[in-house]
Amino acid sequence: MRARLAAAAAGVMLVSGAVAVGQVEPTVAAWTDAEHLQSTLTAGVLHPPQANGCPIGLLSTSATLHWLEPEDPPSDYSYAWELVRPSTGALIDSGSYPSTTGEHEVDVSGLLTVVATYSFRIRAVSGDWESAEQTATVTTLLGALGVVLLGSCTWD
Numbered sequence: 001m002r003a004r005l006a007a008a009a010a011g012v013m014l015v016s017g018a019v020a021v022g023q024v025e026p027t028v029a030a031w032t033d034a035e036h037l038q039s040t041l042t043a044g045v046l047h048p049p050q051a052n053g054c055p056i057g058l059l060s061t062s063a064t065l066h067w068l069e070p071e072d073p074p075s076d077y078s079y080a081w082e083l084v085r086p087s088t089g090a091l092i093d094s095g096s097y098p099s100t101t102g103e104h105e106v107d108v109s110g111l112l113t114v115v116a117t118y119s120f121r122i123r124a125v126s127g128d129w130e131s132a133e134q135t136a137t138v139t140t141l142l143g144a145l146g147v148v149l150l151g152s153c154t155w156d
Contacts, residue, residue: 046124047071048131049079051155052102054138061109063153065136067102070124077126086119096125108140108148115151116140 047070056063070077081104082094097104106120118138124131134155141151 044129046074046077046126046129046131048134049122049124051134051136054136054153054155056150056153060150061148062105062107063138063150064103064105065120065122065153065155067122067134069099069102070131073099073124074126074129077124079122080125080130081120081122084119084121086117092118106138106153108138108150115142 049067049070052066052068054063054065077099079097079099079101080094081097083092083106084090085092104120104122106118108118116139118140120136120138121133123133136153136155138153139151140148142148
């Protein structure tokens with residue numbers, strides 16, 4: 001029985017010694033892995049349509065603005081355009097064209113403002129991408145009998 005008591009006492013001392021020694025210390029571990037990830041990223045640019053003339057006839061009330069497709073165009077794109085009055089920011093008209101279109105006629109006969117400047121803005125659109133705008137300036141003047149005529153048309 002004495003041996004049993006000695007063994008029990010030794011066990012209690014061992015457990016209490018482990019508790020009294022302290023708490024578990026945090027351990028920091030690190031490792032490296034020989035594998036790595038490699039990727040290539042290519043930035044895309046959607047270029048604007050290329051200006052290609054804006055002829056007007058003598059005593060004309062309209063001009064046909066011509067453009068060429070953007071440089072290095074994507075396979076699927078369209079054009080968004082708008083006609084604005086820069087002095088007021090007023091939107092006169094807007095719309096869109098398929099990529100196969102390369103001209104837009106600006107008719108000033110219905111515009112009431114004479115001696116005014118208008119901006120025709122067009123950009124290429126492909127999905128969520130939009131190019132910078134290509135802008136043409138159209139000016140009107142008062143002709144004979146109060147008819148609004150085109151004074152000039154130029155791509156900026």
